[in-house]
Structures are given as structure tokens and as C-alpha cells.
Amino acid sequence: FETLxxxxxxxxxxxxxxxxxxxxxxGEALKSRVEAIDQDTCGVGDEDAFFIxxxxxxxxxxxxxxxxxxxxxxxxxxxxxxxPQVLRLLSELGTGFDCASKSxxxxxxxxxxxxxxxxxxxxxxxxxxxxxxxxxxxKQMTFDNADELYKTKQxxxxxxxxLRILTDDSASLCRLSQKFGAALxxxxxxxxxxxxxxxxxxxVAFHVGSGASDxxxxxxxxxxxxxxxxxxxxxxxxxxxxxxxxxFCGETFEAMATxxxxxxxxxxxxxxxxxGEPGRYYVSxxxxxxxxxxxxxxxxxxxLGTTSYMLYLNDGVYGNFSSIIFDHQHPVPMVLxxxxxxxxxxxxxxxxTPSMTEYSIxxxxxxxxxxxxxxxxxxxxxxxxxxxxxxxMGAYTKCSATRFNGFxxxxxxxxxxxxxxxxxxxxx
Ligand code: PLP
Numbered sequence: 001f002e003t004l005x006x007x008x009x010x011x012x013x014x015x016x017x018x019x020x021x022x023x024x025x026x027g028e029a030l031k032s033r034v035e036a037i038d039q040d041t042c043g044v045g046d047e048d049a050f051f052i053x054x055x056x057x058x059x060x061x062x063x064x065x066x067x068x069x070x071x072x073x074x075x076x077x078x079x080x081x082x083x084p085q086v087l088r089l090l091s092e093l094g095t096g097f098d099c100a101s102k103s104x105x106x107x108x109x110x111x112x113x114x115x116x117x118x119x120x121x122x123x124x125x126x127x128x129x130x131x132x133x134x135x136x137x138x139k140q141m142t143f144d145n146a147d148e149l150y151k152t153k154q155x156x157x158x159x160x161x162x163l164r165i166l167t168d169d170s171a172s173l174c175r176l177s178q179k180f181g182a183a184l185x186x187x188x189x190x191x192x193x194x195x196x197x198x199x200x201x202x203x204v205a206f207h208v209g210s211g212a213s214d215x216x217x218x219x220x221x222x223x224x225x226x227x228x229x230x231x232x233x234x235x236x237x238x239x240x241x242x243x244x245x246x247x248f249c250g251e252t253f254e255a256m257a258t259x260x261x262x263x264x265x266x267x268x269x270x271x272x273x274x275x276g277e278p279g280r281y282y283v284s285x286x287x288x289x290x291x292x293x294x295x296x297x298x299x300x301x302x303x304l305g306t307t308s309y310m311l312y313l314n315d316g317v318y319g320n321f322s323s324i325i326f327d328h329q330h331p332v333p334m335v336l337x338x339x340x341x342x343x344x345x346x347x348x349x350x351x352x353t354p355s356m357t358e359y360s361i362x363x364x365x366x367x368x369x370x371x372x373x374x375x376x377x378x379x380x381x382x383x384x385x386x387x388x389x390x391x392x393m394g395a396y397t398k399c400s401a402t403r404f405n406g407f408x409x410x411x412x413x414x415x416x417x418x419x420x421x422x423x424x425x426x427x428x
Contacts, residue, residue, distance in 0.1 A: 022418035056418030080279025172209025207245030215259035287394030316363010
């Protein structure tokens with residue numbers, strides 16, 4: 001983390017040039033992959049949906065984090081997208097990792113990451129996973145209830161515990177506090193129990209909800225964390241770390257970071273270490289997916305004299321578009337290849353032009369819920385064999401894809417890197 005020097009300088013030049021370079025690289029990669037597929041002769045699955053991942057975008061997000069939230073050491077939330085190259089880049093950049101299960105811990109340890117850089121941030125853990133964490137020296141973990149403290153006492157009495165507290169996550173896309181977090185009227189009792197069990201509580205953790213939109217949620221959570229730090233001090237604990245969780249989005253990051261940084265400076269002196277667990281922030285914009293049009297149904301409205309089409313893609317909500325269901329996303333379809341014409345990054349204005357054709361976009365399974373877009377318009381007449389693409393598909397997509405109806409849950413990822421700094425770290 002400390003190895004990147006002069007973040008301001010690097011960021012200034014990377015953001016301007018990198019974004020342009022990224023467009024070009026992603027466009028070229030999409031085109032060459034699609035052109036290599038002859039849909040009339042290809043093998044089974046050769047025309048499956050695929051991702052282009054720009055690792056340079058992950059790198060730029062890291063620099064942006066360092067610039068605006070320098071006090072907070074990011075522990076990437078692996079659950080969001082456990083892509084091996086993303087994990088490798090972040091491990092080279094020196095981030096920590098937030099793992100939710102044994103296999104996520106294993107994946108990160110395999111990269112040679114020191115176990116002290118991992119937090120097992122799951123307040124309700126599987127017993128055998130706790131034993132695994134103990135055996136591999138992953139000491140940091142969260143808890144929010146008494147049963148978990150007894151479990152920890154039995155399986156890992158040396159664990160370094162964070163008390164996860166409840167937050168107001170009402171303005172977030174995915175609310176987490178319905179499930180996790182101790183209310184402030186329960187924290188004293190939990191700390192007393194931890195003291196009685198001689199457990200080592202080293203800090204407080206919170207999460208303002210994934211896809212948070214109200215920066216003030218961070219202020220309130222930091223204030224609440226201060227309250228619990230003081231409670232703990234009164235009981236003889238020496239808490240030294242605050243975990244501010246995830247919830248950061250690219251669009252609102254600077255606003256969130258400003259509120260959070262001032263709150264941290266106000267309520268937590270510099271000797272308190274601060275970590276975070278960003279997931280979506282790092283990967284959302286780094287992944288683009290290309291999908292093949294496998295079928296089309298023509299819908300003619302005799303009364304209105306219009307023709308629209310239902311397009312069926314080879315990926316849907318049971319696959320990488322699971323983010324529509326689980327993450328409340330609305331991916332925007334764009335035409336990549338129509339006939340012989342490639343149109344990446346030629347987003348047109350004037351979608352209200354009368355010549356536009358209306359489409360609904362469906363996934364490949366038998367289920368009616370498997371719809372990606374109820375209505376969109378393109379200037380072209382898109383047909384079977386054409387390709388669509390969707391940007392911002394890096395967060396909570398492929399990690400929650402299923403094999404429903406026998407479709408694959410494992411799609412190729414083509415890597416590009418629009419930042420020389422990241423290429424140097426990765427060796428390509
Ligand atoms: N930390 C924990 C404990 C989580 O549950 C999650 C998401 O569910 C994250 C971090 C990552 O959140 P985000 O992707 O919003 O940054």
C-alpha cells in the first residue's frame with residue numbers, strides 16, 4: 001500500500017489518459033474475440049457470453065482511494081468478485097482482504113498474502129471455517145452476538161475480534177443491518193461477556209449497506225463506533241482498530257470520502273488504525289460483458305402498426321445478470337455487433353428518433369423472471385447472431401451466477417490493462 005508514491009501525480013495523468021486508453025483496449029478485445037467466432041461452425045459454447053476485464057481500472061480506483069481516503073486501509077471484499085487477476089493485482093498493491101468463508105480465505109492465502117492482511121468479516125461463522133482460520137493464522141474476525149463469542153472461545157480464543165454494530169442502511173441498495181450488527185443497547189452486555197470469556201476485542205466494525213447513497217450514514221456510524229470504543233475502554237479493553245466496512249460506489253465516492261474522513265478525524269485520533277472493506281467500488285466499472293443473441297421473436301402490433309422484438313441472449317438473471325435480482329441493478333444493453341458492423345463505444349444520443357426499434361431483452365432459461373430489460377431501443381434491427389454488450393458488470397455478477405437449466409456458470413474473462421503501472425505489477 002505504501003509503495004505507490006505521489007498518488008496525486010499518478011492519478012492526475014492516469015485518470016485522463018487511462019480512461020481513453022481503456023475504451024480503445026476494451027473495444028479491440030471485444031472485436032477480436034467476437035470476430036474469431038463463426039457461429040455457424042463453432043464448437044458448443046464457443047459463442048458463450050464473455051467478460052473483458054480492465055485491470056487498469058482497478059488500479060485507478062486504488063489510486064483514487066488512496067488520494068481521498070488515505071487513512072483507511074482497504075481490505076477488498078472478495079465476495080464481490082473473486083476474480084483471480086483482480087485478487088493478484090490487489091495483493092501486489094498491498095491491500096488487505098475481507099473474506100466471508102473458508103474458500104475465500106484459501107484463495108487469498110494461495111496468493112502468498114500474509115494472514116494478518118485478512119479479516120474474516122462474517123459475524124455468524126461456520127465452526128469448521130473458524131478452525132481453518134485458526135490453523136492458518138487468520139486472527140481478525142467480526143462478531144455481533146453472544147453465541148458467536150462462546151463459539152470463538154471454544155475454537156479460537158486468541159482471535160482478534162471486532163464488534164460489528166448496527167447502522168442506518170435505509171439509503172442503501174442492499175441492506176445488511178436487517179441481518180447483522182449489534183444494536184447500541186446490546187453492545188455493553190456483549191463486551192462484558194467477551195471480558196468474562198477473556199476474549200480479545202480489538203475494535204468495532206460496521207457496514208452502511210452495499211450501494212450506500214447517503215454520506216451521512218458514515219458520520220452516524222463513526223459516532224456510534226466512538227460510543228462503543230468508549231464503552232470498551234471503560235471495561236478495560238484497548239481497542240485500536242476501526243473497520244468502516246464497504247458501501248462505497250464510484251459515482252458518490254468523493255462525497256462519501258469527504259464525510260467519512262472528517263468524521264474519522266473528529267472522533268478517532270491518528271493512533272487508531274482504520275480499515276475498510278470496499279467491494280463494488282474496486283470492480284464494478286472494470287468489467288464489461290458481451291452476450292450473443294441466440295433467438296428473436298417478432299412482436300407485431302397491428303393496431304399501432306409497429307414492430308418490436310424480444311431478444312433472447314445466452315446469459316440472464318440466473319447467470320451473470322444475477323445482479324438484477326440480488327443487487328437491484330439495471331444493466332444497460334448496447335449493440336456491439338449488428339450484421340458485420342461493430343459499434344462499441346458509439347453510444348448515440350437521440351434515442352427518441354422515430355426510426356428507433358424497441359426491444360425487450362431476455363435470458364436463455366425457461367423462467368419468465370429471466371428478463372434483462374423490459375424495454376430499450378436501438379437504431380439498428382438486431383437479429384440472431386448479433387452481439388450486445390453491457391458495461392459496469394464487475395460487482396456481484398459472476399460470483400452469484402448459477403447453472404440453472406444447464407447453462408454454464410463459468411464464463412471466460414479476457415484481461416486488458418489500460419495502466420502501465422498495473423501492467424508492471426502483473427508482469428504483462
Ligand atoms: N463487507 C461486508 C461484511 C459485506 O457484507 C459486504 C457486502 O455485502 C462488503 C464488505 C462489500 O460491500 P460493498 O461491495 O458495498 O463495498
